[in-house]
Structures are given as C-alpha cells and as structure tokens.
Amino acid sequence: MENQSQLAVDEEGLVAFAQELIHIPSLSMEEAAIAKKILERMREIGLEDVREDPIHNVVGRLNGDDPAVELMFNGHIDHVPPGDMAGPYSGEIVEGDRYGYDGPVMTGRGACDMKGAVAAMIYAAKAVRESGIPLKKTFLMTAVSREEMAKGEGILRLLEEEGLTARMAVSGEATDLQIHLGHRGKLEFTITTHGRTAHASNPDRGINAVYKMCDFIDDLRTGYELSSHPMLGPCTFAVIDILSRPGRLGPITPDLCEIALDRRYLPEESAETVQKEIETLLERRAVSDDDFRWEIERVKDFPPFFCEEDQPVVKLAKAARETVLGDPGKISVWKFGVDGTFIHRAGIPCVGFGPGDEGFAHTPEDHVPVDHLVRACRVYAEMIRRACG
C-alpha cells in the first residue's frame, strides 16, 4: 500500500476561519457578507482566478498544467433561519458530551450544514498550495449561495450559465466523515378533489369533497406499491397537509379538498412516471365513482442521484480517507438532499464526504466536532493531492 506523508494542515487557522464564517449571518439571498469573507480568504491563501458572481457564488482554482478541472469541491454558504437556537452566530466551542460526542464541538447555525465543511475544503487547498506540490491537473473550489431554497439556484448558475465543469466532484455536506453516494429525490404534488356544497343539515344533497379525498387516500394507503433501492432504501409517500373549502364559515359541506403529497423517489424513476402512477390511481377511482372529480399538480421536484461505487471519484474518496484516517469508511447515503444532485446530473460524478452529522442539520443543536473539521480537511487535501498532483 501507498504510504504518503500527509500534508500539513493549518489547524488553528481552519478552526478560526470556521468560526468567522459562523459569525456572519448568511440566510439564503443574504450571502453578500459571507461571500466577501470567503473571497478574501481564498485570495490570501493563494487560490487562483478567485471571483464572485452576481448571486454571491465564490469560486477559485489551483491551476495545474492541464487547465481542465479534474476535481471540484462543492459547499454552500447559506443557512436556514436560526429559529430559537441559542447563540446561533457564536461559533462557540463547547464540550461535545451534551450531543453525545466525545470531544470539543463548534456550535452555531450552519456549523454542520455546512460552514465547517466549506472552511475545511478551503484550508485543504491551502495545505496543498503550501506543500509546494506541483499540480498536473486543476482543482476548483465552488462555495455557492442559495442552496437551502432547495432549487439548486446557486450551483445551477455556475453549471448552466457559466458552463463550469469537472471530471469529478465532492460534496462536503455532512456525512459524519463517511462516504455518501447520493440520496432519494423529493416530489411534491397538490391533489384536489371537487364536490358540491349543500346545507350541512342535509348533506346528502351535496357531494362532500373531503369524503372523496378520503377515498383516494385509502387507495394510496392500500393500493400504491412502491419500489426500493438496495442502498437508497424504499420510496415513500406521505400526506403532509390537507385543507377544505369553503371551511367553517357556515354549516356547509365542502366542495373542494386539497392535499399536499410528498413522494420520495429513486434515480430509476422520473417525475413524469411518478405522476403517471398517481394519476392512474385517481383515474381508477373515477371509473368506480361517477362523482369523483380530481386534479393533480406537481409543485416541487428535487431530483435524486446515486453515484455508482465503481466511479473513479468514489475510489478517490475511499483511498484518500484510508490514507488519512486508516480505513476507507462506510458507504452510505444522505437522508436530505444536496446540491451534488445537480452536479451529478450535469454529468460530473459526485460523491459526498463531510464533517458533522446530518442529524443535527437545521436543529437547535447544530454543531460540528472540531476534530471532524481537521480530519475532513486532511482527507480533502489528500483527495486534491491524489487527483491533481
């Protein structure tokens, strides 16, 4: 086996930088200040062609002999609202036992999702730069805005409008330092049933849209078979909201009922095929019930992705992890969705490796273990060295 000496990482600088990033509030669409900080730091470190685009994506490179990008790192710089989290911008370092972690952790909104990872990726570039290793191939860091809005707006601007590309990519979203290959996709539909109002004292004169919806929900729960993926797990559906009209203004039976249906889906499915399945259930119901009138609208689509384990980028991640941490890690998938899906869909195989536990993302306990930052940074540096050195 290879036994390369590891690159020296500026641990103190990394920890301080992660804290600085947490100190700067950066809700989606409000990333100007944090983008400025990242831009400045990337320039200080010596990344090349560092620039910020009009929506506050920041990119920078380590140029190799070959200008085509071999390896792209991706992280986002926005975070969700802090809610009632205590000290969301403190970046305070506390003992991790309160979160079940043995060692100090850095707290704050976006600590694990994902300012810690962004800092670690940038400091990995610093470690490579300072090592003086000549690069044959080019590395690209992308620190993007507008991820938490779940439409990939930031990364898509870089991929589609600027045509950024790479041979392979790593998403730094939290994987607990393991290797993640993808996630299920999420679709959301609005489904409506229609009826006819009547006086509630004489309901048989109307057609109750709520009862029609109940029939359909029964069909879903008893007759909707879903497929499964060996790694991503089963597809699921869930009714996440329901409303009826005209409501409780008077004693009147509703002539409209609407549900929001969440459907998690797999890479081998598409939004169209899933919608068709649900339409088939609705149509079947309409055949057996003349009064069943319905509509369906697809309102959200966050695509799934799965990077096959034999992809070079997965081998790279495993090898780098093994060199630095002693083993290639556990292969798993995310529960949540990440911008990596848009990168992968653009034809750039993307794997996940990041500090922190995704279970704490968006919670009042948002934190990242300090030693995860350092270890992730070392693995990232090793990835760049292997891919580009």
Ligand SMILES: [Zn+2]
């Ligand atoms: Zn995230």
